[in-house]
Amino acid sequence: MNNKIITPLEASDKVKKSIAKRRAKDKRLKFYGRAAISLAVCFLLILFYSIFLKGYSGFFQYYVTLDINFDRERIDPKGDLSDNSLFDGEASAIVNESLFSIIQPQGRKAKKQAKKIVSSGKDVRITKMVKNDPSLFGTITKVKFALDDDIDSFLRGYIKRETPESERRISNKVIEYIDKLNEEGRISYEFSDYILTGSASGNPEMAGIKGAFIGSMLTLSVCLLIAFPLGVATAIYLEEIAKKNKITEFIEVNINNLAAVPSVVFGIMGLAIFISIFGMPRSIPLVGGMVLALMTLPTIIISSRAAIRAVPPSVRDAAYGIGASKLQVIFHHVIPLAMPGMLTGTIIGMAQALGETAPLLMIGMVAFIVDVPNSVVDPGTVLPVQIFMWADFAERMFIQKTSAAIIVLLGFLISMNALAVYLRKKLERRW
Amino acid sequence: MNNINNLKSLELTVGDPFSKTARLKARNVNVFYGNNRAIDNVTIDIGSKEVISFIGPSGCGKSTFLRCFNRMNDTIDSCVVQGEISIDDENIYDKKIDVVPLRARIGMVFQKPNPFPKSIYDNVAYGPRIHGLSESKQHLDYIVEESLKRAGLWNEVNDRLQSAGTGLSGGQQQRLCIARAIAVSPEVILMDEPCSALDPIATAKIEDLIHELGNDYSIVIVTHSMQQAARVSKRTAYFHLGKLIEVGRTKDIFTRPQHNKTEAYISGKIG
Amino acid sequence: MEQNHISSSFDKDLNKLNNNLLKLGNTALDQFEKCINNFGTQNLDEIKTVINSDKILDDLDDKVQKAGFEIIALRAPQAADLRRVIVALKIATIFERIGDYSRNISNRTKLLIDLKYTDLPGVNIGKMGQKTQTMFEDVLDAYINENDDLAVKIRNSDVKIDKMHTEYYLEIISHMQRKKNFAPTGAHLLFIAKNIERVADYVTDVAEQIYFLVNGHVLSDHRPKADKTSLKIPN
Numbered sequence: 001m002n003n004k005i006i007t008p009l010e011a012s013d014k015v016k017k018s019i020a021k022r023r024a025k026d027k028r029l030k031f032y033g034r035a036a037i038s039l040a041v042c043f044l045l046i047l048f049y050s051i052f053l054k055g056y057s058g059f060f061q062y063y064v065t066l067d068i069n070f071d072r073e074r075i076d077p078k079g080d081l082s083d084n085s086l087f088d089g090e091a092s093a094i095v096n097e098s099l100f101s102i103i104q105p106q107g108r109k110a111k112k113q114a115k116k117i118v119s120s121g122k123d124v125r126i127t128k129m130v131k132n133d134p135s136l137f138g139t140i141t142k143v144k145f146a147l148d149d150d151i152d153s154f155l156r157g158y159i160k161r162e163t164p165e166s167e168r169r170i171s172n173k174v175i176e177y178i179d180k181l182n183e184e185g186r187i188s189y190e191f192s193d194y195i196l197t198g199s200a201s202g203n204p205e206m207a208g209i210k211g212a213f214i215g216s217m218l219t220l221s222v223c224l225l226i227a228f229p230l231g232v233a234t235a236i237y238l239e240e241i242a243k244k245n246k247i248t249e250f251i252e253v254n255i256n257n258l259a260a261v262p263s264v265v266f267g268i269m270g271l272a273i274f275i276s277i278f279g280m281p282r283s284i285p286l287v288g289g290m291v292l293a294l295m296t297l298p299t300i301i302i303s304s305r306a307a308i309r310a311v312p313p314s315v316r317d318a319a320y321g322i323g324a325s326k327l328q329v330i331f332h333h334v335i336p337l338a339m340p341g342m343l344t345g346t347i348i349g350m351a352q353a354l355g356e357t358a359p360l361l362m363i364g365m366v367a368f369i370v371d372v373p374n375s376v377v378d379p380g381t382v383l384p385v386q387i388f389m390w391a392d393f394a395e396r397m398f399i400q401k402t403s404a405a406i407i408v409l410l411g412f413l414i415s416m417n418a419l420a421v422y423l424r425k426k427l428e429r430r431w
Numbered sequence: 432m433n434n435i436n437n438l439k440s441l442e443l444t445v446g447d448p449f450s451k452t453a454r455l456k457a458r459n460v461n462v463f464y465g466n467n468r469a470i471d472n473v474t475i476d477i478g479s480k481e482v483i484s485f486i487g488p489s490g491c492g493k494s495t496f497l498r499c500f501n502r503m504n505d506t507i508d509s510c511v512v513q514g515e516i517s518i519d520d521e522n523i524y525d526k527k528i529d530v531v532p533l534r535a536r537i538g539m540v541f542q543k544p545n546p547f548p549k550s551i552y553d554n555v556a557y558g559p560r561i562h563g564l565s566e567s568k569q570h571l572d573y574i575v576e577e578s579l580k581r582a583g584l585w586n587e588v589n590d591r592l593q594s595a596g597t598g599l600s601g602g603q604q605q606r607l608c609i610a611r612a613i614a615v616s617p618e619v620i621l622m623d624e625p626c627s628a629l630d631p632i633a634t635a636k637i638e639d640l641i642h643e644l645g646n647d648y649s650i651v652i653v654t655h656s657m658q659q660a661a662r663v664s665k666r667t668a669y670f671h672l673g674k675l676i677e678v679g680r681t682k683d684i685f686t687r688p689q690h691n692k693t694e695a696y697i698s699g700k701i702g
Numbered sequence: 703m704e705q706n707h708i709s710s711s712f713d714k715d716l717n718k719l720n721n722n723l724l725k726l727g728n729t730a731l732d733q734f735e736k737c738i739n740n741f742g743t744q745n746l747d748e749i750k751t752v753i754n755s756d757k758i759l760d761d762l763d764d765k766v767q768k769a770g771f772e773i774i775a776l777r778a779p780q781a782a783d784l785r786r787v788i789v790a791l792k793i794a795t796i797f798e799r800i801g802d803y804s805r806n807i808s809n810r811t812k813l814l815i816d817l818k819y820t821d822l823p824g825v826n827i828g829k830m831g832q833k834t835q836t837m838f839e840d841v842l843d844a845y846i847n848e849n850d851d852l853a854v855k856i857r858n859s860d861v862k863i864d865k866m867h868t869e870y871y872l873e874i875i876s877h878m879q880r881k882k883n884f885a886p887t888g889a890h891l892l893f894i895a896k897n898i899e900r901v902a903d904y905v906t907d908v909a910e911q912i913y914f915l916v917n918g919h920v921l922s923d924h925r926p927k928a929d930k931t932s933l934k935i936p937n
Binding site: 336 | 501503506508531532533534535538539541543545546547548557558561562608611612615
């Protein structure tokens with residue numbers, strides 16, 4: 001091999017020859033990249049499409065419009081609109097009368113079946129209406145009632161006429177009545193006023209996510225209030241104040257490992273420590289929040305440390321040089337500059353926590369709670385757990401509602417991540 | 432018989448390291464980074480209201496030595512400072528001395544302009560605020576205005592004091608940093624290659640400013656451009672491999688240096 | 703000087719140099735004017751004053767040399783600034799030498815008074831001196847205003863002084879040949895005339911420096927010369 005200095009002419013020649021190969025390589029790389037991204041986007045689109053398709057109908061349900069005679073003496077016998085009085089009243093009967101006047105069932109069996117057409121929440125609807133607006137008394141007003149979930153499923157087409165009656169959940173008579181109501185134009189398909197305002201219920205037509213949603217918000221608030229200050233303070237301590245020695249290295253390794261621990265382990269820990277040893281009640285957002293905080297802490301610490309490290313030393317030099325103390329440097333200069341990164345990390349951590357199911361199941365936030373929790377020490381549940389529970393139930397209508405709840409959950413996750421991106425862009429200061 | 436090469440080649444510092452009006456006194460200062468000695472037994476006075484420059488080839492330790500005066504070397508873990516540096520006869524490395532007020536008396540301007548990511552007003556007002564120097568908002572306004580005037584920046588920014596300090600040009604940012612240092616009424620201003628990141632016109636403006644500030648403050652300026660030292664300072668100290676070779680009036684150093692190493696550096700014979 | 707430097711201390715140093723140079727020039731001019739006058743009035747006291755005042759010129763020259771040297775060492779002047787400083791150093795030396803000649807003329811005038819010299823028709827030292835003095839005044843003017851046209855004019859008028867010198871030289875030599883005991887007087891007169899002619903040459907040197915200062919290059923053509931005294935042998 002002769003080693004010689006390559007002349008400029010030879011060099012430019014060789015470069016020209018190699019250029020075709022290099023360009024081809026670049027092109028291939030570009031193609032692979034684009035193909036990978038397209039594939040990922042495809043899957044994403046398919047996912048969203050199928051969820052949306054299934055869940056969209058969960059926001060709607062079937063209603064029947066009836067003319068209700070708001071007879072005061074019958075609805076509110078004591079006349080004071082108290083719960084007792086309303087409970088003793090005959091609101092249900094009034095609704096049934098109105099229904100019967102249209103479909104005119106003959107015989108006890110038929111009447112019994114007809115009573116089931118309108119959702120069992122009919123009396124609650126009437127009493128709520130008169131409580132809000134006592135001027136309804138003495139009038140005949142049209143009221144919309146949700147239809148029973150089987151009727152709803154039939155109207156959607158899941159229960160088919162063609163199936164033999166013995167295998168169907170609704171009888172031919174009921175179908176006749178439905179057809180009659182339909183002819184009179186009393187059946188409508190509308191945006192559900194239960195899905196977002198109702199709580200958990202055995203009756204799918206009345207089931208809603210309000211309770212779970214409030215539970216999620218309470219749990220996340222507890223999580224945020226614990227994890228954010230603790231995480232940020234830890235990050236500041238580890239980055240700025242602690243001396244770099246074996247102990248801090250050990251802590252750093254442990255924090256990094258904790259970020260990878262499966263979340264259900266935190267749930268077990270919560271069960272063992274908070275509930276068994278500290279004796280805190282099960283199923284309350286406070287304990288749920290504490291467990292989630294433990295789970296989110298490593299994420300917040302790691303991203304906050306990275307944000308603090310990204311602050312350039314020239315800012316610190318300038319601050320020290322003017323005579324700021326260590327704490328003043330940290331709080332006046334480092335933290336404001338690191339804040340966008342810290343916030344982004346926190347929001348992403350919160351978004352993760354929002355979707356966690358396993359640890360909360362472990363500490364028992366799976367109870368069937370009808371009431372909306374009012375504080376962090378009232379029993380409650382969270383959205384993902386609610387979804388998990390609904391997925392178990394047999395009724396067909398729960399499928400729609402489950403998908404609708406998933407859409408709500410995804411909507412929140414996306415908006416939280418969007419908020420993180422927006423905040424990061426807005427707060428980014430150039431130094 | 433004297434000839435032109437009758438230059439000293441002693442191991443001791445040549446010239447006059449002491450000053451009658453000394454504000455800062457360094458005696459037998461040694462600085463180590465781990466096991467490496469960066470500054471070797473340096474003794475020098477910084478006089479009152481004078482501009483003195485530290486020159487020397489790269490790596491000769493002048494920046495390290497400069498940072499000893501306001502204890503900025505404390506922020507570097509591996510750095511150890513031995514010897515005595517005193518201001519008004521108080522050793523600043525004494526355990527009892529609080530480094531925070533020290534840095535208000537001895538200010539610093541860095542190589543790359545580093546204004547805080549705050550408004551121009553807040554940049555200058557930060558120091559007086561944290562040291563409790565102003566009595567009222569008006570007083571603070573006054574301090575900010577005076578400092579910006581002295582730094583030669585007032586006319587250019589007085590109509591946009593609330594805009595970001597980082598939005599100014601390089602030369603203006605450096606003058607803002609100088610204003611920030613002046614705002615706490617220091618006695619000494621340390622400047623670590625303040626013009627090396629600036630273009631020639633901005634540099635000339637800052638040099639003119641330094642010359643004027645020398646009437647009110649003691650200024651120690653480290654520079655890798657000996658021409659800058661020639662233009663700006665009254666006294667010059669030449670460092671080489673951590674040792675202080677020669678100190679004297681700038682005129683003398685540049686027309687008839689006494690040490691052969693100084694002569695070699697000034698006339699471009701060594702790097 | 704037109705535009706100011708960004709560094710005001712640089713301007714200060716240049717102004718100091720310039721002021722000292724002008725002081726030197728004006729003092730040298732003053733000395734020359736006085737020594738020509740004293741040739742006419744033959745006032746001994748005045749003559750002694752001129753001789754003793756030469757020290758001032760030496761001191762001023764030292765100041766200018768030192769200032770120029772420091773500016774070059776500390777400021778590294780470029781372009782016009784560099785020319786100004788170099789030219790100032792050269793001109794200062796020339797002014798100092800002109801001062802020396804004024805002192806020599808004064809010394810010789812003292813001796814002429816002892817020899818009881820009155821007048822020699824055909825030799826008008828006063829007129830030659832005055833013409834030279836005018837050139838000197840003009841050259842100072844040309845320096846202050848950096849006027850190269852005036853400098854060229856001055857340089858071209860040196861030839862007149864040369865002609866006068868040749869004329870007077872011949873006249874004095876012929877007189878010395880006719881009257882033998884006129885020789886000492888004549889010798890002094892010759893030296894005085896020569897000194898004035900040398901002063902005019904120096905002034906012309908200054909003019910050429912001014913031209914270089916303004917234009918950055920020397921005058922290309924040769925200076926017109928008319929001093930034939932070293933070439934002719936009078937008979």
